[in-house]
Amino acid sequence: xxxxxxxxxxxxxxxxxxxxxxxxxxxxxxxxxxxxxxxxxxxxxxxxxxxxxxxxxxxxxxxxxxxxxxxxxxxxxxxxxxxxxxxxxxxxxxxxxxxxxxxxxxxxxxxxxxxxxxxxx
Amino acid sequence: xxxxxxxxxxxxxxxxxxxxxxxxxxxxxxxxxxxxxxxxxxxxxxxxxxxxxxxxxxxxxxxxxxxxxxxxxxxxxxxxxxxxxxxxxxxxxxxxxxxxxxxxxxx
Numbered sequence: 001x002x003x004x005x006x007x008x009x010x011x012x013x014x015x016x017x018x019x020x021x022x023x024x025x026x027x028x029x030x031x032x033x034x035x036x037x038x039x040x041x042x043x044x045x046x047x048x049x050x051x052x053x054x055x056x057x058x059x060x061x062x063x064x065x066x067x068x069x070x071x072x073x074x075x076x077x078x079x080x081x082x083x084x085x086x087x088x089x090x091x092x093x094x095x096x097x098x099x100x101x102x103x104x105x106x107x108x109x110x111x112x113x114x115x116x117x118x119x120x121x
Numbered sequence: 122x123x124x125x126x127x128x129x130x131x132x133x134x135x136x137x138x139x140x141x142x143x144x145x146x147x148x149x150x151x152x153x154x155x156x157x158x159x160x161x162x163x164x165x166x167x168x169x170x171x172x173x174x175x176x177x178x179x180x181x182x183x184x185x186x187x188x189x190x191x192x193x194x195x196x197x198x199x200x201x202x203x204x205x206x207x208x209x210x211x212x213x214x215x216x217x218x219x220x221x222x223x224x225x226x227x228x
Contacts, residue, residue: 107167
């Protein structure tokens with residue numbers, strides 16, 4: 001069974017940094033691309049960033065480009081999101097999401113339960 | 122950026138009825154459109170990929186159709202557990218975008 005467990009969320013002041021982690025199990029991690037998708041409280045879904053199986057291709061939403069960095073460690077079956085210069089509008093539940101393929105096909109067939117990031121002074 | 126518009130915003134139907142959800146793209150996405158279901162308090166779940174392909178384990182009452190800019194998700198024979206928000210999502214152009222969602226309520 002695929003399991004994606006996010007961690008690292010919490011309360012952070014505007015302008016500060018936070019690093020999210022996702023521990024993956026139940027599948028061959030380095031066979032699949034991975035993504036982060038977020039959902040602000042009571043709002044819809046927003047794709048944030050995606051990374052191919054070998055980190056050869058990475059994409060970001062315009063809203064986070066230059067502030068967030070996605071990475072993965074296939075030896076540790078882990079996905080990361082380094083977030084800096086956080087803003088109030090970054091406050092959301094962040095989901096770790098598995099792609100259907102090793103490349104960034106854009107269909108997300110498994111989701112974690114999310115980790116909540118709260119940005120407030 | 123491709124903008125997806127979903128209608129209606131809310132759909133209220135009785136069990137057994139057919140639900141028809143619409144998703145319209147601001148430009149053609151060919152058939153590169155998916156549908157997700159999000160139940161209250163849960164993570165989303167992939168229902169449909171590439172406009173009409175049911176994901177693994179998805180009941181046959183869920184079906185998708187369309188191409189270009191107009192797409193439809195049909196739920197034939199609503200069941201109480203289908204109460205959820207349904208999102209469409211395009212993967213034709215970066216950034217991949219979601220629609221605002223349609224909330225399906227069961228009377």
